[in-house]
Amino acid sequence: MMKKIYTYIYQILFILPFILLLIISGNDQMEVFPKILFISIIGVLLMVGITQRQFYAIAWEKDEFKTIPFVVIGTICTYSLQYYFSINPILSAGIVGFTSTLIPPLNKYAIPIYCGAFVGMTNPSLSLPLWLMSLNGLMAGILFCFGKNFYGGIGGKLGTIAFAAVLFGILMYKAFLNGYFN
Numbered sequence: 422m423m424k425k426i427y428t429y430i431y432q433i434l435f436i437l438p439f440i441l442l443l444i445i446s447g448n449d450q451m452e453v454f455p456k457i458l459f460i461s462i463i464g465v466l467l468m469v470g471i472t473q474r475q476f477y478a479i480a481w482e483k484d485e486f487k488t489i490p491f492v493v494i495g496t497i498c499t500y501s502l503q504y505y506f507s508i509n510p511i512l513s514a515g516i517v518g519f520t521s522t523l524i525p526p527l528n529k530y531a532i533p534i535y536c537g538a539f540v541g542m543t544n545p546s547l548s549l550p551l552w553l554m555s556l557n558g559l560m561a562g563i564l565f566c567f568g569k570n571f572y573g574g575i576g577g578k579l580g581t582i583a584f585a586a587v588l589f590g591i592l593m594y595k596a597f598l599n600g601y602f603n
Contacts, residue, residue: 496558510543
């Protein structure tokens with residue numbers, strides 16, 4: 422029962438940024454029907470894909486929520502290396518990921534830290550505030566926790582989680598700046 426609930430929470434959290442992108446995009450050339458059709462197709466594909474047995478490759482862990490702060494730490498460290506020290510995003514993520522494997526207490530959290538490093542690879546020329554990057558890392562941490570047990574062994578999961586989290590954060594930030602929620 423709990424697996425089913427986690428499955429649905431993960432699906433909702435994962436697809437929400439993409440739905441928001443379509444809603445907030447403001448692209449007047451795209452009619453309402455294609456948007457609804459696109460969202461429906463993505464929703465059906467996620468529902469079908471996430472219910473397949475071969476994608477439940479990782480055993481459930483009791484301490485899965487302990488990984489959230491480590492995703493945020495990876496985000497802040499990587500973004501700070503770029504923003505304050507002008508190190509390129511790939512090298513910044515590499516430094517953070519490699520360092521996390523060298524420090525013994527962090528060894529078991531190297532993957533969540535590296536997921537955060539993907540989030541922190543956001544272009545610093547956008548000049549996003551550190552609190553927003555922290556929220557992006559938090560969103561990625563939540564997606565990482567709920568998605569940790571799905572799509573095991575399939576490449577690109579950490580980058581996709583990071584993309585969804587950053588997309589969500591930037592869309593919400595721009596929506597608040599432009600007064601969509603007033």
